[in-house]
Amino acid sequence: MPELPEVETVKRTLNELVTGKRIERVTVSLPRIIQRPQEHEQFGDALVGHTIEHIDRRGKFLIFRLDGLVLVSHLRMEGRYGVYRSEEPVEKHTHVIFHFEDGTELRYKDVRQFGTMHLFNAGDEEVLAPLHKLGIEPMNPSFTADALYEALRKRRSAIKPVLLNQHIVVGLGNIYVDEALFTARIHPLQSADSLTREQVERLYHAIVSTLKEAIDAGGSSIKSYVNGQGEMGMFQQQLKVYGQQGQACTNCGTMIEKSVVGGRGTHTCRVCQPQY
Template identity: 55%
Template sequence: MPELPEVETVKRTLEELIVGKRITNVLVKWPKIIKKPDDVEAFKMKVIGQTFKGVRRRGKFLKLILEDDVIVSHLRMEGKYKLTSIEEEFDHHTHVFFTFDDGTELRYHDVRKFGTMHLFPIGIEENELPLAQLGYEPFSDQFTPEVLQQGFKKTSRKVKTVLLDQTIVVGLGNIYVDEALFKAGIHPERVTSTLKENEIEELHAEIVNTLKDAVNKGGSTIRSYVNSQGKVGTYQDSLYVYGRAGQECKRCNGELSKIVVGGRGTTFCPACQINE
């Protein structure tokens, strides 16, 4: 699933590609992608005639901003957007088509069909699901070590599970949680209540730094991720632990291990990340 750096990269490329384009037609080949309104025809009639004014990101969600409404889009496992000409061929995994008045088309492609789109009037989307329960943006001034500490105090779950749930800080998934925990020297199974203040400060810093570095490198191209211009990210070349189980730790030269935490495969270094 694309995480914050990948979604931020898609956001930036979509801004270059679709802002200023007016929708003249919408084709939906897989209606289950449209979650709100539950009537696909109502979705189509609402957006046709509107112009894309901007693209924003909230956690792992894209906000495609129109004149009066906003499409909240989640890419899930395999979702991709691509701007093409109307004449370009498409395959059976292309499910939503936004046709523009300049002869181009924004197409949503999703092999697994897990992606979602919710349509809201501008201004209410943050107060409605799926955005309403999200935590702080990691690059915002509001996300501080104190916020992280307060969130950790409210639960006795394992630190990796808490970081994945999106209610304290958004945008983290399996890749960047594993990376941030390794860089902070924290075992993924540590219970949050056992973390000391200095450990939380270090973890906070590594969450922000890891995500910023990944954004600067266009995200991690693992499996099939590409941005909206078909370009791959390069952060996968900088990974310390994710996807490297059984390989040598880049810090201590020991062997990296893999366990399951909260149902997710988790790679860590037993020497660098001691479960105290």
């Protein structure tokens, strides 16, 4: 599943490709992707004649801001967007097409068919699902070590599943939680409420630096992720623990181990991340 760096990269590339384009019509071939309104025909009809003004991101969600409307899109496992000329063949598993007046199309392709789209009147997206209960945005100035400490200190669960909880901190998935915990020298099974302020300070800086480095590298292409221009990310070449089981730790040389924490494959160094 694309995490914050991948969605941020898609956001940036789509802003370059579709900002200012006016929608002529919308084709929906898989209605269940459209979660709001209930009738997918209403979704297409409402968007006709509207212009994409800007694209934002909230956690793992893309937010298309149009004149008076807001489209919230979640890529889920393998959703991807691409811009094409209208005469180009439509690829298999393309489920939603936004036809623009200039003869180009924004196409949404999703092999796994788990992606979702919600359409709102501007302003309603902040108070209704799926955005209304999201947690702290780690790339926002409001995300500080103190804010992270307050969010964690009443959570008795292991720190890894807590960080994966989108109601607490948004945008983090399996890859970047493993990487941040390794950088912060924290074992993923340590309970969130037992973290000291010094540990949380390390974790805060690890989350921010890991995400920034991943964004600079265009995200991680572990499976099928590409950005809005069809380009792969390169951060997978910088991963220190995720997917590195059996390889030597870059800090101490100990073999990276893989286990299961909270139902998720988890990668650690038992020396650099001792379990208390």
